[in-house]
Amino acid sequence: MKQHIEQFAKYLQEGYIIWNQIDLWNIWEYNKIILVWMWWSAMALTVIKWLVSYGDNSLPIEVVTQYKVPNWVDSSTLMICASYSGNTEETVSAMQDALDKWAQMIALTSGWILAEFCQTWWQIYAQMPTWIEPRAALPYSFWIQLALFERLWHIEWVKWDLDWFSSRSNTHTQKVELQAKKITDYLYDRLPFVYTTSGYEAVALRAEQQLQENSRMLAHHHIIPEHNHNELLWRQEWSDIVDVLWLTDPDAFPRNEKRVQLTKKVLDDRNIRQTEIILQWSSILTKIISWIYQVDWLSYYIAIKRWIDPSWMKIIEDLKAEMKTFKNI
Numbered sequence: 001m002k003q004h005i006e007q008f009a010k011y012l013q014e015g016y017i018i019w020n021q022i023d024l025w026n027i028w029e030y031n032k033i034i035l036v037w038m039w040w041s042a043m044a045l046t047v048i049k050w051l052v053s054y055g056d057n058s059l060p061i062e063v064v065t066q067y068k069v070p071n072w073v074d075s076s077t078l079m080i081c082a083s084y085s086g087n088t089e090e091t092v093s094a095m096q097d098a099l100d101k102w103a104q105m106i107a108l109t110s111g112w113i114l115a116e117f118c119q120t121w122w123q124i125y126a127q128m129p130t131w132i133e134p135r136a137a138l139p140y141s142f143w144i145q146l147a148l149f150e151r152l153w154h155i156e157w158v159k160w161d162l163d164w165f166s167s168r169s170n171t172h173t174q175k176v177e178l179q180a181k182k183i184t185d186y187l188y189d190r191l192p193f194v195y196t197t198s199g200y201e202a203v204a205l206r207a208e209q210q211l212q213e214n215s216r217m218l219a220h221h222h223i224i225p226e227h228n229h230n231e232l233l234w235r236q237e238w239s240d241i242v243d244v245l246w247l248t249d250p251d252a253f254p255r256n257e258k259r260v261q262l263t264k265k266v267l268d269d270r271n272i273r274q275t276e277i278i279l280q281w282s283s284i285l286t287k288i289i290s291w292i293y294q295v296d297w298l299s300y301y302i303a304i305k306r307w308i309d310p311s312w313m314k315i316i317e318d319l320k321a322e323m324k325t326f327k328n329i
Contacts, residue, residue, distance in 0.1 A: 001214065001303075001310040004136035005296050009169035011132075012289070015143035016162055022126055024151065027078065027104055034073060034103070036064045036081035036094045067093040075102040080148070082141060084134040086112030089323060108144055110137075133311060135213060138206075138292065146285075161285045172290070179277065180297035186275050187211075187243050187298075188305040194221040195263070196247035197256040199284070203247055203291040210299035214310035217302065224259045232266060239271040246276035247291055 004011075062070060067090050073079070079098045083091040086109040095114070099105060099121075107125035109115050118125040126144050128137060143162065150158040165172075194207045204221035211219040222231050244267060248260070267274055277294055279287045303310035 001133065001136060001300055004132060005293075005300060006173075008139050008293050008296070009166045011137075011139035012143045012162055013166060014129075015140040016147045016159070018126055018128075018140070018144055018147075020147055020151070022124060024106075024124060026122065026124060027106070027152075029076065030078040030104060031059060031076045032072075033059055033061045033078045033080065034064050034069055034098065035061065036069070036079060036091055036098070037083070064094050066090060067097070069094050069098045069101070069103075073098050073101045073103050075104070077101070077103040079103040079105045080108070080145070081105065081114070082108040082145070083114050084110050084128060084137050084141070086110060086114035086116075092117075106148065108141055133313075135210065142289075142292075157283065157285070161283055161289075164282065165286050165289050172293075176290075176294050176297050177301075180294060180301050183245070183275055183277075183298055184301040184305050186273065187217075187245065188215075188302045190243040190273075191241050192217060192219045193242055193244045194219065194247065195224065195227060195244055195260075196221075197224045197249060197252045197260065198226075200247060200249065200288065200291070203288055203295070206292055207245070207247070207295040207298075210295055211302065213313070214296075214299035214308075215302040215306060216308050217306075224256050224263065228259055228263065232263065234267065234270045234272060236270045239273070242272060244272055244274040246274060247295075248276045248278045249287060250278065250280055 064070075069079070077098070079095070081091050081095050081098075092113050095105065095107070095117070105118075105123045107114050107118050107123060108128065109118075109125060110128040110130045115125060115127070117123065126148075128140055128144075132140070146158050146162075192207075192211055194204045194211075196204045201221070201223045204223065208219045208221045211217045246260070246264075252260070264274060277291065279290055281287045281290055300310055
């Protein structure tokens, strides 16, 4: 796992190159988009949905994380589906359902069912590398998908942000590792709650997933302002088991920033330990990339502190194997 995190910036660049070699020859006019994914793919596409929805794109974007797509899907729908293995049953089922409704399709996968289907039916897909663990493949998937939207809607800042992050990755890595080791001492034997403001939920989800999968910890995330409407009623005795990790953007919406300050005070009054990762980078996208990079390092160092192999996935693989024997679809 460590070697993949060290190659984070390199994988971003390679993902961009992969997608720009793809010919979008069979994409015609469309007026809505569905994003079909599970697991690591969900994080990448959730970020992309947010960036695109609040950018120049005016098309509706629907997220699908189940076996079927909405009934309104038709030939004017662009479907973008992602499955690293190519065998994710929810994604494959939703893909087949969408194509039965004549949706247009672009896929992202390393092979197997999804790639074979695209080859057979002349569908566009980007070939992911097959030698990397799915969780560590996120830099590839993230930038392949960003490069796709850059080409579809001529988003000029994507490549600039990629180059900006890559040019600073070496010096940034030293600071990131030092901070990850420091936060590890706070979190390694606790129940981490990851908090951030609206717009960055995908990064908080990534942190939760990496802590669960790499570090073998129960973890949880929530978003300001929604958090203040239901999760503010902390009990003081939780201070023995819970730590809060804030992903803090100094440029957050002012009312959300005020909510963060007030929430921190409430937690302090209940003796809940808090730490944070503060970003002061230039753009929303570079902040997101840097946060992803930092929580990946954090989950790795917590795993090492807990004497855990962060690459071990046997339980999840066993469950997938059992599901393959269930033939109702």
